[in-house]
Amino acid sequence: MTVCVNCGVEVLDEKGEEKREVYDEKLYKSTGIIKLIECTQCKDYVDKYIEYEGCLVLLDLALQHPPAYRHSLINQEHRTLIYKMAFLTLIVDSYCRWAMDSADRQFFEREFEFYAKFGLAVSSLLVNISICLLIVSFYQLFKMSSVAVNYPRLFDGLLLSFCTRFLQLLALLWGTESTQFLWWFVDFIYLLTSFNVLRILSGFGEIQSAAVAVVSHLALHLVDFNGHLLL
Incomplete structure (x- = not known):
């Protein structure tokens, strides 16, 4: 399951099925460009942390930011x-x-x-x-x-x-x-x-x-x- 790190809503594709990636997969396969998708609920990027270095994610974890916890515990293994x-x-x-x-x-x-x-x-x-x-x-x-x-x-x-x-x-x-x-x-x-x-x-x-x-x-x-x- 993938969720929006900002509001916690589960991310679904156009067919209403579970979406595994937080970027536009079609664009990535054709051009190699990673474009983050937006959450339909809060209109923010679903998971901005995939573009962050590990030390920055760790810093946000230390600062007790809930989005960092959703990224580390739900969207990532x-x-x-x-x-x-x-x-x-x-x-x-x-x-x-x-x-x-x-x-x-x-x-x-x-x-x-x-x-x-x-x-x-x-x-x-x-x-x-x-x-x-x-x-x-x-x-x-x-x-x-x-x-x-x-x-x-x-x-x-x-x-x-x-x-x-x-x-x-x-x-x-x-x-x-x-x-x-x-x-x-x-x-x-x-x-x-x-x-x-x-x-x-x-x-x-x-x-x-x-x-x-x-x-x-x-x-x-x-x-x-x-x-x-x-x-």
Whole structure:
């Protein structure tokens, strides 16, 4: 499915069938020129991001622009890249947890604890995603939402939002007593990204998406707190 990144309306061809490309395919085949098509709903280009460099798309994702999320999660296939980024973020998340608890120890002295922290990071992530998916499924089951949800795509989107925690590495490297707000800022960015992903892919309104994002993040921090006490 291809949608307009601006308004979210599905793009159809002249026959009313699903259109896969966001440019004039006939013109491209005959001349090699890419001409972006316009959305019949909002009259803007369906997906301007196909002409953007990857770093510019990433910048708009960081700035929380919904069109960039629709482009990356719906119109393009980035599943493998998202999985790789999520795995790297899990390693960074685990290292940050381990380093903060091991500041007064030798680097290799508590190797086993690093693996425990990795397990805790995975558990926190799974709890966060599971709660989001369960709430969305509940709404779908009881017909409280009329929008069909693509759960694999929503899962990928929630993994993408988790990747914002990679910024914890900067908070760890630059962290001092006067910059402790960096940790809260990274968590806020994670919360805001989860909100945008839910709003775009779940069919929820802003209030519902915010509520789900907050509940799932509270559960994540609860797992973190209990895991910290156990470890």
